[in-house]
Amino acid sequence: MARDYYEVLGVSRNASADEIQQAFRKLARRHHPDINRDPAAEERFKEINEAYQVLSDPKTRARYDRFGPDFRQIPEDYDERVAAGAGFGGGRGGRVRWSTGGAPGGGGARVWTGGEGFEGAGINIEDLFSGMFGGRGAPGPMPGADQEAELRLTVEEAHRGGKRRVPLGGPDHPRTYEVNIPPGVVDGQRVRLAGQGGQGTGDGPAGDLYLRVKILPHKRYRLSGRDIHVDLPVAPWEAALGATVPLTTPSGTAKVTVPPGSSSGRQLRLRGEGMPNPKGTPGDLYAHIRIVVPPSPTPREKELLEELAAVSTFDPRRH
The missing domain is CATH 1.10.287.110 (DnaJ domain)
Structure with a gap:
């Protein structure tokens, strides 16, 4: 069963x-x-x-609820046949009552146990319809199930998009898909491969395969939706005097203007330089200033720093 x-x-x-x-x-x-x-x-x-x-499928489910596992063997016009007595010995009317036992051959065959116009009870429905379906019957076409797999991307790959060959499946069922990744996909977004899911039965169409994007952690970039956050290292004199410094982004190198008097943690916004959005506004890129001092100052650098310390009245603990 x-x-x-x-x-x-x-x-x-x-x-x-x-x-x-x-x-x-x-x-x-x-x-x-x-x-x-x-x-x-x-x-x-x-x-x-x-x-x-x-x-x-609501219709298929309703038939299954009514007739059980043998629902595929029951013709679509079953009720009309019962009402008209067509093909059932000329009787009309009667109510259908099903039993899971007592049929010739035993087991769980569906058995007609009552109804006006039938000669005798215990007619095996499988035998009754065997001529229509050539034996035990053939199920109708059913579409295949949608399937889902994980698509792992770096921040750079998600940013630029493009075609990529994606291997899926285990050693027994290896398969490679040519995937067109939209630029600016975000974590959790799904890429649909039509007709690449589970196979249908009969002439039913195949389901779809959905690749759910998983953006891998990055040593430099931090994502918040479509916004990108990145640290911007600057020298103490660049932070104090102001400077234009290069910044590597997923789309290339950008020039960032550091305002004079910038401290660590200051956030500089580069509008539209975050993750692209083919259907709307792109994200922004936020550069977070991080002041970095020379780990081993040269004698001259040390001399200048000592001179600055001697003449400066600035106290960072009061700000």
């Missing part, structure tokens, strides 16, 4: 469409054969996928 589809997904029979989808995504990620190396994971994944395909 096939497992109950609600049991497979771990949801109740009155679960909402959102609850079914959430349960499927959680289980699919856990049991996907590219992630789970358990030999039984692939069969478990197929079972999860089949349950989702049935329960995610």
